[in-house]
Amino acid sequence: MATESKTxxxxxxLGGTVGNVGAMRFAWRGKKDxxxxxxxxxxxxxxxxxxxSGLMFGANSxxxxxxxxxxxxxxxxxKSTIRFCEPDKIGDVTTGGKLNGKKIKIAGKEYNINSCTLKSN
Known part of the structure; x- marks a missing residue:
């Protein structure tokens, strides 16, 4: 009996023009939630x-x-967690605050998002 995938x-x-024509599709596997x-x-x-189709896994650049x-x-x-973000959306999520008040799931529990910043090293 097969079990449902947890990922x-x-x-x-990334890149491309209007409607993401010609964009590279940077892909990865993560937890479902x-x-x-x-x-x-x-x-x-x-x-x-x-x-x-055209998903690129493991691209470094x-x-x-x-x-x-x-x-x-x-x-x-x-607390904080790190997530990928489309470069065109950075302004909306950092200075625009579009994620504030939304819910994110960490280790099976839901939390309210209260801030979002660009990750620095």
Missing amino acids: QVYYIN AYPKAVADVLGVVIAKDTD PRPALVRIGYTDGSGNS
């Missing part, structure tokens, strides 16, 4: 379908931007 294939369009629909839409992350998503855990401690 999902995601991708972000890592990018809830409301968060994925804002970050520009697409859940891949079995019929999607170019890579999507990384953003640090801040949230407060049940004990009141400030």
Whole structure:
């Protein structure tokens, strides 16, 4: 008896023109709940379908931007997690605050997002 996969294939369009024509599809495999629909839409992350073609796994360059998503855990401690973000969406999620108030799932628990910044080394 087969069990359902706990991972999902995601991708972000990098480059391209209007409608992402000619864009490279940077793809990776992550946990199924890592990018809830409301968060994925804002970050520009697409859940891949079995019929999607042209997905590039393991590319070192170019890579999507990384953003640090801040949230407060049940004990009141400030925590953060890192997620990929389409370069065209960085302004919306950092200075625009489009993720604030949305929910993100970490280790099976949902938390409210309260900030988002560009990840620095």
